[in-house]
Amino acid sequence: MKILVCIKQVADLESRFVVPAGATWFDEADLSFRINEYDEYAIEEAVRLKESLPESELVVLTLGPPRAAEALKKALAMGADRAIHLNDPKAQDRDSFSVAQAIAGAVKDQGFDLIFTGMQSQDRGSGQVGLLLSELLGINGVSCVVGFAKTEGGIQVERELDGGLRAEVALGLPALVTCQLGLNQPRYPTLPNIMKAKKKPLETIELGPQTAPRVKAQGLSLPPKRGAAEFIEGDNATKVAKLVAILKEKKLVG
């Protein structure tokens, strides 16, 4: 079985984002980056599948700027066998379709039986790339998976719907699934595995110039209205005293 997992490196969302005037994406200087949370579930599920099927190969792929190689290294340390970096220093200028198209171009002749992606990225959150990829490859695809099982000749997954309801869906291979939070408990790479990962192959493919996107970014800004929250700041005792007074005033405590 040949397994592919597609991941993205994203900025830590607890960062303070700065958008330079006229820019369509934030300034990356001084930010820290990590694997998109949803993709960690995708990697974990792919590694578990590979471990249960000894004859299989697990490839991890990312499309991103040079910094994204770090995400691949972590995925290798979690258990992937080799990595492909579709390098594009201007990756943030791509729309979802352009990302999916570039990945499809790189993997279409490699005969993957199963592809795992996150259901969306934490930064852009479009939730498009996974299913765009399966459609471009002409294979089965299903989104938002919180349960995964290999069956005779295919897979059966649980899709999460609103309010905790789940739909059980069966599909044949080759197939792509987009992974939702909670699908499994992603492992932490161990030190020996981090060392071993350093020897695993990491291939860098330089992507050519981008074609015009289908969706053009015109701007990026702070949300118009920041709500009416009253901030309570100061030293701990002051903050506690203020909040206690508020709770008393609202008759929430005696």
Place this chain on the structure above:
Amino acid sequence: MKAMLIGEVVGAKLNPSFAELLGFAGRLGAEVVGLVMGDTSDRPSFAGKLVLAAGPEYAPQAHKAMVQELVAAEKPDLVVLVHSAYGWDLAPRLAVALSAPQISEVKEVTDGVYQVGVCNGKLVRQLAPNPGLTILTLQAGAFAPAQESGSPTVENKTLPSLPGPGLVGYKSKPKTGVDLSKAERIVSVGRGIGKKENIELARKLAAVLKAELGSSRPVVDAGWIDPSHQVGSTGTTVAPKLYLACGISGAVQHLAGMKKSELIIAVNKDKEAPIGEVARYFVVADLMEFLPALTEALQ
């Protein structure tokens, strides 16, 4: 301007969010063609045309083929779905089949430029699709539902049967644990609590406030708390008198489950966390220091 609105059917029921699609089309002054796929006797009321396609309610290849057929016949400018498990699953398939730009989770539109939230709602992106047909999914709750009236002209069709992913059945979460939906006070913990053991700090505070303990999703996913505590679009919807959000950033799926609470107080060390958009008070603090001190002061 013509908009094709695609409804979501789950368990033979049409999701009432169809009214939000109608509200959106109304705002644009668009002519409406509705499409409902699946076996349901629910009929939305609006002025326009409604196509009812009988067949399975989740069969993405068949649904895609039906939309393609209808787009060819009706030539809409927009194909619009709600950004839900149904909408985000069908929309990219349509984008490929129809060679059309797709914009996800739209929360506002002005003059053909769409606003979408990024980075957990901390920033807003303005996006313009190429000219021609555009596929949109709308953020749940972003557009006011239309006060539906009128009765559409109905056309009946049958979904083709095509190979591809197929629905086996539904499973609901076991109804055990707490029922937060009736709680009057909730102290809710998010990932900012750091680790499982620290939940005790919130539990003690909840005890003195006579509150139930709620949580965001990552706390459940990490196995720190029982799933019945989860608040949000895929958990419980709550509207207590007091919702104290501790270390919760305020993702849209979380807000969807608690923004109707009477008094929302956030405790967070990041002053820019989007929970500030719904909170009345926002305590800028580290939970590890603040929660024990508050509990002690209230005892």
